[in-house]
Amino acid sequence: MKPILATTAVGLMTAVLAGGALAGALSPEEQIETRQAGYTFMGWNMGKIKANLQGDYNAEQVKAAADTIAAIANSGMGALYGPGTDKDIGDVKTRVKPELFENMQDVGKLAGDFTKAADNLAEVAAGGDESAVKAAFGDLGQACKACHKKYRADD
Template structure:
């Protein structure tokens, strides 16, 4: 394994383990807020990629945004769906449907598909080819929608 890939793999594994341990120490409210922050940050980065694909393509910006998305996708966010996070808690609102917690095998598959799509986007962005990024970005969008359609309530 190349040194960079080995370092990245070790870093992602450590982040996943740390994320799982941290999630157990967080209250349900904090878990909801933390996962929402992660999704908001991914959405912001997806917006930067979309803007770049629709305007003047900025390979460096796209690469940074794709790497941020992949890092969050691989961070172990599933641990932030702990007991008590299936509904609003106090002033903290969630759009997750209760069905998510009843279909963990399907959710796991969708999460795996999302991670794969995020990793593919980061790989395409590293190559610098706008066409490859556009395709990978579309695949990531479909992976997002697959979960949203089933497990996220409308506003």
């Protein structure tokens, strides 16, 4: 494993293992900022996959990005939606709709669908088949949109 990948993997595993315990120790502002950082990092990795699907396909880059997305999806980010994180706090803004906190069963289903799609993308990416990755990437995008449509406010 390359040094930067090893460092990233160790950091992600630390975040995964500490996720639930750490979230309880974070203020509402820190929970919002942390979950936004996770989504931003996932988005950046999705952009890397999209670029590979639209240009010269590099299976190694796609696999690394898909593994990162799956790691974040499985990290317990739901714990970062604690009390008080349903609205802006000072300079810390959130786009989460209050309805998210009122429909936890639906949110749990959507989160499960997202995690399943992320895990599938990582598994498919490990095989290196570009057309299979494209299909799995589309499924992941749909899982993202399903939650955004219901529970994320527009800019």
